[in-house]
Amino acid sequence: MIEVLMRQGVRVPAMMAALLCCGAWAGAPPLGLPPLPIPADNPQTPAKIALGDALFHDARFSSTGEIACKNCHLDAIAFHDGRPVAKGVRMQRGTRNAPTVVNAAYYDYQFWDGRAQTLEQQALQPLLNPIEHGLRSEDEILNIVRRDANYVARFAEAFGASAQSITITHLTQAIAAYERTLISGDSAFDRWYYGGDLTAMSDSAKRGFEVFTGPGHCAQCHTVTRQYALFTDQAFHNANASFALLGADPERRAAEFMQARTANIDQRVLSDREASELGRFAVTGRREDLGAFKTPSLRNIARTPPYLHDGSLNTLEKVVEYFNNGGKLNPRDPGPNPFQSPLIRPLNLSAEQKRDLVAFLKSLTSPEYAEPAYRG
Template identity: 55%
Template structure:
């Protein structure tokens, strides 16, 4: 049986009602969801995680929850260039979708957290996201809320007074691991054998994607599954012009601050220059300055705007960006900093149109959101 977001929501609601519901199967086109041994999935834990995910009390103004930036009605994004936190404060990066985040080998655009458990702890205490000074507000609510108290006893078999932020993180991560979205027209065409599932234009676009567009070199399609990401980091030129020529100075100053105890999570979301260091903030390797994680392309038509800084509004703009080789002339000194393969593609207008049609065919059934072309016209 194929799982969709709507069916997973039903699983969670049933769990809240005390029903016994089996763990769902991965949708067509995706592998089994990896589940850590120390955080097994249960319906009750998923339901608890869903409630925590939507709780706005875990923010300084009591208006911001995880769902504020990762809205189920917007394909678990917020359709903003960069996200807004408490008191409408803005950060420096675009909110990636949480759909299929369970398959990511690192989290955040720079991969600074290794798993969903680690990722879920950070936003509530970031000064431009949740704005809490520490996790104590979350723990106080979890230990006293009449809905959370019995759920905690059932899920973790501990008394509320013993609850830690690890319990919070494990429940939220368990919920996020249910957000597996496949079974798109592409999946039905490519893996299901339904040759009518995609339009002729999308089929031609698939040929561009795997051929002259060279998209598949980073947005991987395998024989039995497609995550549409290599889970690696690349400098494709987005935002790098901001720091080019002063990147080594910015990097050196950042390292001094980091070694002095500065919080990387805070630095990358509050300092626009540090944000553009990308993966360097984690690895401290100058070869990874400006490199960001390859995002999944699944449901991409619903997750505009695009790139780590939300600088591209539509799929057409994204295609043109790559076709132009990252908008850099081959002789531009900045081109030497780009990852290999970022160079002009020479696509024809009709190939670009077909490629957009293919990207639109990666939308899963039951995922709510607004197409990028509609968002751009609003």
């Protein structure tokens, strides 16, 4: 099948080729990851994956013809964009850091606030957001593929759909199928912890893992099991980042948001910085979710700066210092806020423990995203 796709001129990324050859979606994931969950109504097929790859990298799916999904999720840097916050059409900047798509197939929720539960649901929202792709309707999206003979042929192959029977569901399923090939494990940590290679990690990184699971309390949110490590508890926590933007009375700001709430939460939180800082609350309306954001995975974290939902910390050293101070970059900064998670508290780590913890975080980079493979 790989050879057939390549003869047809279809771009076949190395990771996709490996997955198609080894059948990773059928239960053979990279070292350190569990079997890949595949929804029953959207099974993986080579034709669907290749179509989704093309859609993901096509800038025609934007109002200016300049923005594709790849613009915020660059193959070269572990499907991240390297910016504090994402940039969309007409150079507009959103309010949140663009999460990597790598291993998103394992998440129970998508986006920082979890407003989508599946990759299929997630795939549509950026296309219609005026800050991101800026397309006005689903019909505008479908007209792009229905008028392209190559896309029509590929939708027919993937879904058996004629030009006029192509639907938004088909399009989002194809993008999601491609994103499910972007899974990444087999890091130095995995080879040491799960593979038994005692030389795979440095002594500093090994000590850092002891800090991670011990006095650093990192594993309370960035979970690791004896079978695999997603490095996320799939939950939402208020870590104090940017929460001060809601002012002295965040509950009043939250009440105002709910009173003026529209169905388009996606547009509101990416265009209004204060609304963005409501976090999970904007989705659930629950007081306990005020300022809470999803725990990101730590895999390939060294390749995806800057960090936190607002992109406010640009190095791993600053991230470690921030959490060592209980949700502050400087111990003298105000806080904690009344809604801050009790899991975010001062750690009192030594300078050596902090250095070792950073070394451990750097050990979570998978070979396909390690330097110098993608330098420049």
